[in-house]
């Protein structure tokens with residue numbers, strides 16, 4: 001049988017070993033130690049300020065908590081399962097360190113508002129780190145888009161060659177996605193950064209707590225307005241997991257392209273040796289494992305979101321122990337998304353682009369067939385008709401193994417009397433790109449405009 005618990009007063013017998021092990025979260029919530037201590041220091045300082053505890057006692061407790069942080073960071077402190085969770089472990093250490101006065105820390109507080117506070121402080125840090133990494137990858141994409149400006153590759157729909165695009169435009173598409181991801185993290189952070197402290201177990205407190213003070217001490221924007229909601233709410237955690245999941249979705253799409261564009265079949269890109277790994281049997285192999293693992297780890301991020309939503313589904317108010325299960329998905333998604341952004345950033349910095357292969361791929365596949373239809377439309381042919389005519393020309397080429405640019409004017413005119421000498425210019429690869437001047441389009445003008453707008457940001 002295990003040691004006496006902090007909550008052991010009403011218990012006649014010690015906790016069963018199995019139960020101790022089954023219920024403990026100390027094995028993973030140790031990760032929250034800094035946030036737990038920050039929350040406790042704010043709380044005890046407030047107790048001192050309000051005269052709920054004598055000031056010297058409050059100060060003594062706060063100082064000891066800081067020391068405990070040092071002990072944890074230098075590896076001097078070890079925890080065991082009997083301590084249940086990080087909150088109890090730190091409190092026990094506090095009491096062992098400064099005696100019974102340490103037992104006053106928990107005045108006017110419950111582990112329910114405590115753990116909600118810890119989690120919010122932790123997620124605020126994680127959101128900030130994700131934001132910093134997203135801003136880094138944003139910078140990488142802009143820098144590479146500037147460096148590689150002018151390179152043309154086939155753009156795809158349905159994985160079929162569609163229309164020529166600037167490689168820079170492609171890179172900046174991911175920039176837009178990561179900028180929205182950053183918005184999502186910032187939005188999640190706004191909802192995370194509200195203080196539940198003072199909600200107690202669920203009903204508030206009989207002590208004259210100053211909730212605004214603890215919120216301010218913790219750098220939080222305001223307090224949760226309903227004590228029941230304060231301890232029951234994990235929406236903010238779901239917001240964070242959703243932001244992670246969408247970011248991973250974007251990273252996995254980028255990874256997919258890095259994987260197959262670096263294959264010999266495509267050869268559009270090559271990834272540096274330092275970022276690839278070999279095969280244990282095939283000596284020639286150089287595998288894009290980092291990109292594959294980013295793609296693969298997306299499954300975790302989705303799973304973690306569904307995990308938390310499922311834990312919360314149908315839970316009666318207010319706190320239920322089920323909610324302890326919120327931690328591992330959060331820790332896993334936070335770590336995963338940060339590592340994967342870092343990995344993708346390395347790949348984007350390191351990749352070399354094979355301009356020749358990209359251009360060659362543009363040469364067959366009738367990428368300027370739309371430009372041919374547009375050309376006829378500009379001559380007054382209704383677009384539906386010009387689309388059909390261009391389609392027939394493509395079919396004619398395919399039957400004869402020709403490219404659009406191989407056709408003579410005479411051949412072209414058998415399809416439409418409207419076709420003149422100027423058709424050559426209209427269907428050249430470079431003009432196809434150049435004339436896509438619409439805002440947000442792939443032409444060099446709008447892409448340059450976007451780049452310079454981003455540079456100003």
Ligand code: ARG
Nearest residue numbers: 025085111112115321323324
């Ligand atoms: N380890 C618990 C959790 O993570 C802390 C809160 C426990 N509260 C309680 N009433 N047992 O949710």
